[in-house]
Amino acid sequence: MKKRILAPILAITLVTAAHAQQTMNVRDADIRAFIADAARVTGRTFIIDARVQGKVTVVTDHPVSKSQYFEIFLSTLRANGLVAVPTTNGAFRIQPTDNAASQPSRIGSRGATSNSYITEIVRLRSIDAQSAVDTVRGLISPQGSVTANRGGNSLVIVDFADNVRRVREVLRRIDTDTASTRIIALKNAGAREIATALQALAGQSAGGAGGAAPAGAATSVSVVAVNSSNSVAIRGDATSVARLAAVAEDLDRRAKNGTEIKVIFLENADAEQLLPVLQQLVGQTPSPITNQQLSASNFGNNSQSGGSNGNNPSSRPANTPAVQQQDTGNTGNAPTQTAITSGGRTASVVTRFVGANAIVIAAPAEVQRQLADVVRQLDTRREQVLVEAIVAEVSDQTASSLGAQFAIANLKGGAFAASSFQNSAPSLLTIAGAIGARQLATTTTTINGATVTTSTGSSSSDSLTQSAISSVLGASGGFGGWAGKIGDTVFGSIINAVKSDTTSNLLQVPHLVMLDNQEAHSLVGQEIPITTGKALSTNFDNAFQTTQRENVGIELTVRPQVNSSGTVKLNLRLEVSSIAGPVSSSNSDLILNKREVETVRTVDDGDIAVISGLLDDNERRTIEKIPLLGDIPGLGNLFRSKAKSRTKTNLMIFIRPTILRTADDSRKLTEQRYGYLRLQQGLAMPNDEPSIDQLVRDYMGAAPPIPSAPVPGNIEDPRIMVPVQRSSSTVIRTKRDR
Known part of the structure; x- marks a missing residue:
């Protein structure tokens, strides 16, 4: 029973498989009709370019499956100068292979048939991308392309999938690191100096401490100076590395017998302050430092004035030296440097040349190298600091006073009474004293019926009068009073108030x-x-x-x-x-x-x-x-x-x-302060060019440091019109002209 059921199923399967296979026997068929048959058999959609023309012939001796049919179809197109380029919607665009590399295509070869047109990215690890392009360019089909990506050190290949796989395998085998690395330890010469010489020999730029050669350079040798161990690292092909290593060792041997005197010109540091540091490193007695300070005026000096003979026993000196020099070390003579010889070589001696701010080193090459490295690290641009102090003081003072003064006396003598207070002005006693003195200095006589009044001046009377006037004029606020006389008795009072x-x-x-x-x-x-x-x-x-x-x-x-x-x-x-x-x-x-x-x-x-x-x-x-x-x-x-x-x-x-770390920071500070002052002058005299601009331009012969917008004071600042001279005839003197 089971055998009877299995037989019909097997028969149906064989018939279905027979229908799934196709036979391709085409002779001088139109290419467009051939593409139409392929679309019917494979179930795919093809977009035919207008340039696709011609006839094709394909002969097979046995039936093929759909996948085999599609692969034969792509091979036929490739043999006739055509290519099927996949599109984003799953269809294929059939066009001539000319300029196909610039058209969109599939990325990657995974799952692609041998005759598919694809784009592949190959990343390199050791060899240079441009060198790899020169190597595989001949393996690319005329319709394909290969491009070097320098930034990522990779290749972009556009070609048929089978050819791309072949090129990729070639690159895999040649992308190996064959460079040799060697480190040369130097005993006498400096690493920077030797590295610079080797870089010049290798065809590199000699303007630094060493580094990798740029891609595409004439040589693939890299030279790096390692200052910490005073050594040189060389990397490249074995022949070049061996040649440069021999040169480095030879230069190091020659440096042993080289000159023992070296002059280092300082760019930022002070040779006088740096000298004791270097002398201590070589065991030399440090030279004393002479502090040069600009003398401010000696504000503490005493001076006398007055006297008929004009002598000033402790008068202040008329002239003060512009610069005071004070030794911070011993006041005696500087220690004498003794030349100690060892094996025909002098011991290390470090001194300085004041005129050029330079350090002079007489020492073996190794000591010179070490001292030169210390100088290099210390001779750097020192930072500057702007210190601004803000003093803000707000005060409010209120004062008020109210008082009364009185005086009573008898002109013929006897008792008198008065009141006077320190916080009251004017003083009633001062005024009464001036009036009394004036009365005492006045004499009245009658001659022949005529009255004659005689006033006799005196220094005391004048002094009291002057004091009374000063007391009245120096009073503030409001004051008032009254005075009277009853018989020989006089009296008076003053009330004052001030706030x-x-x-x-x-x-x-x-x-x-x-x-x-x-x-x-x-x-x-x-x-x-x-x-x-x-x-x-x-x-x-x-x-x-x-x-x-x-x-x-x-x-x-x-x-x-x-x-x-x-x-x-x-x-x-x-x-x-x-x-x-x-x-x-x-x-x-x-x-x-x-x-x-x-x-x-x-x-x-x-x-x-x-x-x-x-x-x-x-x-x-x-x-x-x-x-x-x-x-x-x-x-x-x-x-x-x-x-x-x-x-x-x-x-x-x-x-x-x-x-202020850089020169640019100092320049910006100067422009900011200059612009502020310039703006104030522009506000005071809006129709004239700021006088500070004229001074800088005419007297100093320089361009005014005008800040850039929108800093206040700039000529482009819309908040204020600050005029500026724009005459092209202005001559700016340079340092060479001065």
């Missing part, structure tokens, strides 16, 4: 630019004389007084230290002083207001930090009165004087360091 309110807002921003770890000093202000003493001779003649000069203004002293973390350590001293006025009307000595801070602070680059502050609220109440009388309710106000004052001061001092 004042003073507000001040002080803002000062001193700033300095200095080298890292270099102290700088700035003083903007005046030098005023302060009397410190007076002296007389034994005969009380030839009197003279001793004075001392004192700085008044803004004085800033700072030494910054830039840390590797980007912070700035500031050793800072700031003093802001001003003249408050004389001690009193009878004492001409001056009172100075001082704000001084000295601190060490670490601040981030560009940040603003507070370093000092003061909040002061001072209130004073003063009552002057006559005992008992001043305590009488109501009436006691006539016998007392009241004064009240309150002063509030809010002082803050801020600091802001900014690191």
Whole structure:
């Protein structure tokens, strides 16, 4: 029973398989009809280019499957100069093979038939992409293309799949690392110098410490200097590496007997400060450092004035040297360098040449190399620091006073009574004294019925009169009074009232630019004389007084230290002083207001930090009165004087360091400050060119450092029209012309 059922199923399977196979026997058939039959058999869609014309012949001796049929179809197209290019929607575009490489095609060969037109990307590991293109170009069909991708060191191949697989296998076999690497340890010569010479021999640029040769260069040899171990690494083909290694070893041997004196010209460092460091490294006694400081005026020197004979026993020197030199080492003679010989070679000696800021090294080659490497690391451009201090002080002072004065006396003598208070002006006693002195100096006589008044002047009368006038003129606020006479008794009274309110807002921003770890000093202000003493001779003649000069203004002293973390350590001293006025009307000595801070602070680059502050609220109440009388309710106000004052001061001092690492940072700072000043001049005189531009251009012979937009002060700043001369006839002198 099972055999009867299996037989019909097998028969149906054989019939179906027979129908799935096709026989291809075509002779001189039209190519378009052949493509139509292929579309019917394979079930695929073909788009025929208008240039597709001709006849084809295909003969098979046995039936083929659909996949075999499609492969034979693609081979037939390829044999007739045609190609089937797959499209994005699954169809195939049949066109001539000309320019087929530039048309969209399948990416990758996985699953592609041998006659499919594909694009393949081959990544290389060892060989250069351009060299690989030259190698496989002859293996590519005339219709294909191969392109080198230098950035990714890869090849882009467009061709038939079977040919792409062949080219890929060729590349796999030749893409191997055959380069040789060798490290040459140097004993006498420097690695940088030897590497530069080898690079020149290898045809590379000799402008650095070594590196890989650029792709496509005439040579594939790379030379690198390894300074840490004083060695040279060479990589390339074995022949070139061996040749350059022999040259390096020969140069190293010759350096052993080379010159022992080397001069290093410094670009940034100071030879005087660098010399002791190098001398200590070679065991030489360090030379003392001479600090050259620009002398500020000796503000502490004393001077005298006055005296008839003109002698000044402690007068201040007239001329101060521009530069003070002070030895920080021993004051004796510098240590003498002894030449120690060992094997016919002198010991290491390091000195300097002041005129050219140069270091002179007399030492064996190995020591020279080590010292030269130290100099190279230390001779770098030092960072600069801009330190800005902001002093902001806001104060408010209010004062009020109210008082009464009286005086009563008898012209013929006897008792008198008066009241006088220090916080009351004008002084009633001063005025009464001047009037009394004038009355005493006046005499009235009658001669022949005529009255004659005679006034006799005296120094005391004139002095009292002058004091009374000064008291009246120096009074502030409002005051009034009255005076009278009853018989021989005179009386008078003055009532004064005053109220004042003073507000001040002080803002000062001193700033300095200095080298890292270099102290700088700035003083903007005046030098005023302060009397410190007076002296007389034994005969009380030839009197003279001793004075001392004192700085008044803004004085800033700072030494910054830039840390590797980007912070700035500031050793800072700031003093802001001003003249408050004389001690009193009878004492001409001056009172100075001082704000001084000295601190060490670490601040981030560009940040603003507070370093000092003061909040002061001072209130004073003063009552002057006559005992008992001043305590009488109501009436006691006539016998007392009241004064009240309150002063509030809010002082803050801020600091802001900014690191200037490059020349461009310094240029931008100059442009910013120049532009600010230029803008202020433009606001003051909007129709004229800023005078600072004229000064820089005409006197200095340079171009004004005008900031670029939109920094205020730029000629293109739309907020203000700042004129600028644009004449092309202006001649700018160069350094060579000066």
